[in-house]
Every structure is written in C-alpha cells, then in structure tokens.
Amino acid sequence: MARIKSWVTTTREDVGPHKVVRMVPPDEAAVNAGVTWAAAAVPRHYVSADEIAAMLRELGKPEAAEVLSGKLPVSKRTRSGELGEILGTQYVARELGYRMIARLRWKDSRDMPMRGDDLLGVRLVDDDKLEFLKGEAKSRASLSTSTLDEAETALLSDHGLPTPHALMFVAARLREVGETELHVKILAAQLRARIRPSDVLHLLFTFSGNNPLKLLRNHTNAYTGKIRRLGVGLQVPEHQAFIRRVFEKVICDARAR
Known part of the structure; x- marks a missing residue:
C-alpha cells in the first residue's frame, strides 16, 4: 500500500529539539486519491485480511x-x-517504521470507545533495544487549543510512558500472530522497568479541516518535558465530507469484491 505522502504535500519544521509536520492534499485530485487510499486502509483495521478472505470464500x-x-x-x-486513529496508525507504521497493531479489531461494540493509548508503536533497534511511540490521535473539523490540551493530558499519563494496559494489549496481539520475540521483549521491558523517557517518542496526530500548523507549533513550543515530541497535522478542508466519502467507499468496495 502507498504511503500517506503519495497524496499530500508536506511541510516540516523544527521547534527546538522537536518537530512539527503539516500534510495537506494540494488539489481535488489529491483529495480523491486520499479517499481511495483511506478506504483501502480502513477494512484491515476492523477485520484481518485472513478473516476477509475466509468470509469471501x-x-x-x-x-x-x-x-x-x-x-x-x-x-x-x-x-x-x-478514521483519525487509522490515519495516525498508518502514518506511524509507514512513515516512521514502528510495528503497529490494528487495535479497532478488538472493540466491544462498533460505537464504543477503546481504552488505552490511541497509538502505541514499538521497534527493535540494534537487535536488543526497544523504542516506543506513544501517541494521541484527534480528529476535528476545526482543531482547537483545548483539543490539543486534552491530548496532552493523555500523553503525560503514566509519567509520559506507554500505559501498562496498552503494552500488555500490544504484546498479546503480537504473540497471537507469531511475533513471539517482540512479545517477550515488550513484557521484559515493562516488568523490569526498563522503559525510560529516552526510549519514547510522543506523537500528537491531528486530522482537521483547518490549518493545524500554528496550533501544533505553539503547543509543542510550550512543552517543557524531556520526551521527544512530534506533532503531525493532516489537513483536509472538506473534513466531514472526506470522512463520509471514505466510509461510503469502504462499503461500496466491499459489495463489489
């Protein structure tokens, strides 16, 4: 599957030791490409590829x-x-290279929220060291400072480290798909208190109709903690229409398989 950058124009800037990124489709053709891209990604966040194949068969x-x-x-x-969480998950996996779990597959009910960190990624560095990404995803037609403050509260929970519940959830899912080495390393890092602030990257991922750059810049500039920060804002001016079109296409494509 193509990366998000295949249908957006990206602007990056440094905010002290941290970074802020804005992504926006440059024209209507790019928005249409984004709808197609997102509609292809959405089903796999609710149903595994194997389950889809079995149902079709x-x-x-x-x-x-x-x-x-x-x-x-x-x-x-x-x-x-x-959809904001799905877009954030795709960004973390495809642009940053962390191992991600499509956690929406394990929802109790389709309109019930899930507990834990919105985004939790892990990657193995130098065959032994683990790096973690703890992220919050926010989707708003009009992004505001209060929304970013809400995300900040979640990011700073558990001293800014990944929450134990989220770590256990991800580790269990990795074991189920046969990634036992990574499963054991995550458990060892958690149970032996080996996760340090220097091992963590905070991601604040926003999906909005308005320009998020100034808000993310100011929010990141005000951060005084020691954990590295990355603020990423995907702006689609037709925010509400984009969401509607994506889910309509998911259903339409499923019926046309």
Missing part, C-alpha cells in the same frame, strides 16, 4: 460485505475519531 460477497459493514461505526463522531 465461505459466505460470498454479499454476506462478507454485511459482516464488514456491521463492524464499522455509524455515528459521525465515532467515524471521525476512528
């Missing part, structure tokens, strides 16, 4: 499409928040 297209549709959120607010 055993049930056929109409029934498989119905199962997928039943897992997608229906409220505008939940769709907005979960």
Whole structure:
C-alpha cells in the first residue's frame, strides 16, 4: 500500500529539539486519491485480511460485505475519531517504521470507545533495544487549543510512558500472530522497568479541516518535558465530507469484491 505522502504535500519544521509536520492534499485530485487510499486502509483495521478472505470464500460477497459493514461505526463522531486513529496508525507504521497493531479489531461494540493509548508503536533497534511511540490521535473539523490540551493530558499519563494496559494489549496481539520475540521483549521491558523517557517518542496526530500548523507549533513550543515530541497535522478542508466519502467507499468496495 502507498504511503500517506503519495497524496499530500508536506511541510516540516523544527521547534527546538522537536518537530512539527503539516500534510495537506494540494488539489481535488489529491483529495480523491486520499479517499481511495483511506478506504483501502480502513477494512484491515476492523477485520484481518485472513478473516476477509475466509468470509469471501465461505459466505460470498454479499454476506462478507454485511459482516464488514456491521463492524464499522455509524455515528459521525465515532467515524471521525476512528478514521483519525487509522490515519495516525498508518502514518506511524509507514512513515516512521514502528510495528503497529490494528487495535479497532478488538472493540466491544462498533460505537464504543477503546481504552488505552490511541497509538502505541514499538521497534527493535540494534537487535536488543526497544523504542516506543506513544501517541494521541484527534480528529476535528476545526482543531482547537483545548483539543490539543486534552491530548496532552493523555500523553503525560503514566509519567509520559506507554500505559501498562496498552503494552500488555500490544504484546498479546503480537504473540497471537507469531511475533513471539517482540512479545517477550515488550513484557521484559515493562516488568523490569526498563522503559525510560529516552526510549519514547510522543506523537500528537491531528486530522482537521483547518490549518493545524500554528496550533501544533505553539503547543509543542510550550512543552517543557524531556520526551521527544512530534506533532503531525493532516489537513483536509472538506473534513466531514472526506470522512463520509471514505466510509461510503469502504462499503461500496466491499459489495463489489
């Protein structure tokens, strides 16, 4: 699958030791490409590729499409928040190279929020050392300072380190897919208190209709902690229409498989 940068124009700047990134589609053709890109990513965050293949094989297209549709959120607010999380997850995995889990597959109900860190990534460095990404994803038609403050509270929980619940969740999912070495290393790092602030990157990922650059710049500049910060803002002026089009295309594509 292509990376987000295939349909956006990117601006980067340093804010002290931290970084801020703004991404925006340059024209309508790029917005259309973004809808197609996001619609291709969304199903795999709710249903695994193996499960989709099994449903198609055993049930056929109409029934498989119905199962997928039943897992997608229906409220505008939940769709907005979960698409923001999906976009953030894709960014962390494809642009930053962290191992990510599509955690929305384990929701209790399609319109119920999940607990824990929105984004938790891990990668192995030098065959032994683990690096973690702790992130919050916020989706708003009009991004505001109060929304960033809300994300800040979550990022600073547990002294800014990944929450134990999120770590155990990710470790368990990795074990289930056979990544036992990474599973054991995460558990060891958590249980033996080996995760230090220097091992963590904070990500504040926003998806909004308005320009997030100044807000992210000011918010990052005000941060006085020691954990590295990355602020990333994806701006799609047609924010609400973009979300609606993405989920409509997901359902349409499922029925056309």
